[in-house]
Amino acid sequence: MSEVMSSKTKDKIIHTAIQLFNVFGTGAVSTNKIAKELGMSPGNLYYHFHNKEEIIRAILDAMIADWDKLWLPLPKDWQPGLNDLKAIIRVNLQLQVKYRFFYRELITLMQLDPELKHIHQHIQEQRVEEQKKFFQLFVDAGIIQLQVPSEFDALLTACWIISNYWLSFLETSGVEVDDSQIEQGIQLIMTVLRPYIAVEELAGE
Amino acid sequence: MSEVMSSKTKDKIIHTAIQLFNVFGTGAVSTNKIAKELGMSPGNLYYHFHNKEEIIRAILDAMIADWDKLWLPLPKDWQPGLNDLKAIIRVNLQLQVKYRFFYRELITLMQLDPELKHIHQHIQEQRVEEQKKFFQLFVDAGIIQLQVPSEFDALLTACWIISNYWLSFLETSGVEVDDSQIEQGIQLIMTVLRPYIAVEELAGE
Known part of the structure; x- marks a missing residue:
């Protein structure tokens, strides 16, 4: 061949x-x-x-490559806007739909394959860092406004959990998941973020 | 015997x-x-x-009984306070710790046992209704203040997802879960709710 x-x-x-x-x-x-x-x-x-393990690891590689495309370095003079925030949440949720079995079974898969656990934890740390940097740009630009710095980590964690488990939540409620639920997921995350977003940014929503 | x-x-x-x-x-x-x-x-x-399925269903029964204790009908003249809100989130997270395998594997368990799927979906609907009624008491008392009624469902869903998947999030990050993470989880949910809580209620936080 x-x-x-x-x-x-x-x-x-x-x-x-x-x-x-x-x-x-x-x-x-x-x-x-x-x-x-x-x-x-x-x-x-x-x-x-x-064996199946090898297939699952190959899927993990494909996933990592897909996520890498999402977090490309931004141009130096890039000006963040509310639509950029929504766009990144959208791509995030699209990848969650594409690989939903993986997120749904993650802990079990990690228990069965220590190598996969190792790779995934390493990647998750990296993703959290990338997400932090991305959020920080919105804080620096005054689009996200925090009263105390500790809110930053909590907000980020809340958004991370909702975007990673929104589909599992739907599935346990009996909803068949496809791309059509993505806009609902964006709205949900925006409900959490909205109180922290500058009023003038929300005018065009 | x-x-x-x-x-x-x-x-x-x-x-x-x-x-x-x-x-x-x-x-x-x-x-x-x-x-x-x-x-x-x-x-x-x-x-x-x-077989194992029978054991898992018996665990589901035990869980349902534990949750039932949480959502006992409240006395008619009950006055909700911020501490009641935190208390119910706490018991909620304690039950999540106790039965964490169940929430972690829920979709897989539902795929393997249609009867368990049926029972769980029915119970989940009931729980959402109970939670709605409980939140509504805080809205009626002016403790939770919403600008548009549609925020109610979104906030409830966000809190539900965070409280149901907070432990899975920790486990996928490599944290060994026990009761010591519960207060952190309450703080996380409060970050989502705080912007919607009346200022005078927050004074004593």
Whole structure:
């Protein structure tokens, strides 16, 4: 198999695994089920991935690459606006929808695979730092106004929890999750942030 | 076996199962492991519960009974105060700590057992209604002040998500969860609510 073909097949396997994991959960989806869905022999799948753990780690790599695109360094003279804040929350929630099985099962997956736990915790720390820097730009620009500095971490944590678990909350309520719930999620996070946003910024909302 | 003894043994099994599920997750804990932890033969455990699903449903019953105690009807002349709000958030988080495996794995558990899904969704609807009524008392008393009525549902949902997923957030960050994180969780929810709370109520904070 050529390298290009092999990489395309790998991508297909990853894509199909994500879809099946999102619907049925990782526990209920075997590598055989993924192969069957792709009309591929189990042996052919095995050529690319030796087990489900390897597939899940490859999905983690794909996720990390997707998140990296979100937190690209900003130009030096960039002026933040309320719409930028909403835009980043939106992309955030879109990635949560795309990889929702991962966030839904995160603690279990970390218990089953210490290597995945290690990678994820490292990445989470990095993401929190990136998010802090991004929020700080809004504080510096006077768009987010805090009375005491300690509110900064608390607000950030509240937004992080809501954006990471908004879909799980919907799913436990029996809602079938897709992109159509994203605007609702943005509104929810904005309810938390709004009291801290400068009045003149809210005029155009 | 007498009924009293049988009920005591059942309680012990449930208690031990909760501890093991909290530490290792339901996937990694077999009924045999629970029996072993209790110094009990697998046959004796089987006399009380035929499989892990039955144990998990019994835990759900115990949880529901614990939550029911939280939402007892209030006396007619009850005057809500900020400390009552914090107290109910505290008990809420304590129950989340006690049954944390359940909230952590909820969607997976619901996927594996449609009966549990049915019971949980029904209960969740009921809990949301109880919480709404409780919050409404604070709105009626002028303690929580809203500019538009639609903020009510959004605030309630934000508090619900934070209180239900605060522990999962800590666990994915590598924090070992126990009662010591509860006050932090209350502070976090108060950061979301504070801008909506009457100034005179905050004076004594």
